[in-house]
Amino acid sequence: MSLNLDQINKELEAKSPKEIIAWAVSFAQNPVITTNFRPYEVAILKAVTDVKKDIKVIWCDTGYNTVQTYKHAEEITKKLNLNIHLYTPKQTAAHRNVVLGVPSIEDPKHAVFTEQVKLEPFSRAMQEHQPDVWFTNLRKGQTAFRNSIDVVSQSKDGVIKVSPFYNWSDEELDAYLKEKELPNEFTYFDPTKVESNRECGLHI
Template identity: 75%
Template sequence: MSLEKIDIVEINKQLEGKSPEEIIKWSLSVAKNPVITTNFRPYESAILHLVVSQNKDIPVVWCDTGYNTPQTYQHAEELIHNLQLNVHLYVPKQTSAHRDVVLGLPTIDDPNHAIFTTQVKLEPFKRAMNEHKPDVWFTNLRRGQTAFRNSIDIVSVSKDGIIKVSPFYNFSDEELDAYLEKYNLPNEFKYFDPTKVENNRECGLHI
């Protein structure tokens, strides 16, 4: 099947009720240049394990803002080592120390917050996508996280025309907990995203 000819509505009907493993198997069958993105937030170990179990060499794009918690960095190192992730690291062009002096850490109602978000997340992400040029992008978006995420489905299309696949889209926290327990995977909740601050906000990466 050609990605150019995919009917998103029809594909989502076909994938409804399928397991995450089956969703990834279908996605990899049509992908020529897939990637998976991660920020090592809670429950990321599930999708990383699931995807690399079917494609161990898939590029894992990590856009590190430079503001993660020590626990997140420790969690990332553990997963990178244990799952043998093919990590491609992207960081802002300005160091966090320099930015702290020039811009600081703006609150979400500060006009400088948009500049901050572009610098630490959107620009590195755009650079990563331009370099990898993926046709399929695996994410861990789930229903119930934000209003925008409630409006998409298992398969959606990014603003740049990339097929975006969220295998755990319909999973609850409890179901993901069971997956982590089944495969003895770690989880880490001491996570902070300076571009979102609040859990129900989007930073602009997916919209």
Template identity: 70%
Template sequence: MFKKSQIESLNEAFKEASPSEIIKKALELNKLAVVTTNFRPYEAAILHAVSKVEPTIPVVWCDTGYNTPQTYRHAEQVIKDLSLNIFLYVPKQTTAHRDVVMGIPGIDDPKHALFTEQVKLEPFRRAMEEHQPKVWFTNLRQGQTAFRNSIDIFSLSKDGVLKVSPFYHWSDEELDLYLEQHKLPNEFKYFDPTKALENRECGLHA
């Protein structure tokens, strides 16, 4: 179990470190790790950085079933180009079935919580229970939401997993350059059915 004082020390020591240095340190602490992705914009950066340090790391993709055609094509390209060790998790109910009985409820609809549970939270819990990671790599960044502004490069999940965001302090412009340098694709036609606003959390991280 990681302690709060240890997390604070890590953030102080690695605030100027490169993503690869941060990733290597996290894996020194515990090699039982996963990286999660939804193939939203700039996800290729975290997938590239982590897989370069640990090529066989499990890559957990919780697909809501509502991604755009562009996102699915982007995902296939990144998975192939980086030879990712992908683990796909999908809701237990098909999108077609849910569209008939529920559709995509608005955030003020009482059904929205159930919708989010079905398409995102339950598949994610299933993934984490199956892999039992001690380290969780993610592409959270400062400035995305109020909650994400409150964490840092290293933080703890609700379940005590060490959450590591190697690009936490990076801007879009810096990530654009990283993608260009490493010849990585990007895709902006992305849709998250559990979020009405870009700065809203869905419950996965907060």
């Protein structure tokens, strides 16, 4: 689909997340939302499922999440009745820890690790579901790349990416979660990023 992203983002500039989601759902043939249950993910999960309850929720579980993240994922999945589609690496974490370990970001093998635990499962999920609209919780200020996009962008594969909370601050999200009586969980670690301002390659 060919889009005038500048025009669309200008038109959506003053819209609420709910209005942005409704706009995308109105033309989407096969929308999905991706999640890793990191902090504030519950906001996008709540907002999107309020508009489209049965939307497919793709969770690519690296196998290296914290205990708290797994408990949070279980709680949110039940609370919001999420239509979870789980994708995991083809090799178990236990096996990988023996043959590869968890390389530091300076180690050339880190790229292999990232491909195995995140990029391949994600690519497999997208190939199987073939979405035309992809809801994410990307926000301005997270990384240099994310500062360069907007509420609506387009992936290299042509999928329309919609980030309804793109311009929201942590404080605004805190207020949203309080209003919706939703829990948040900050004990989170992504071994493919390590540093919060790094991209793992999923969104570029």
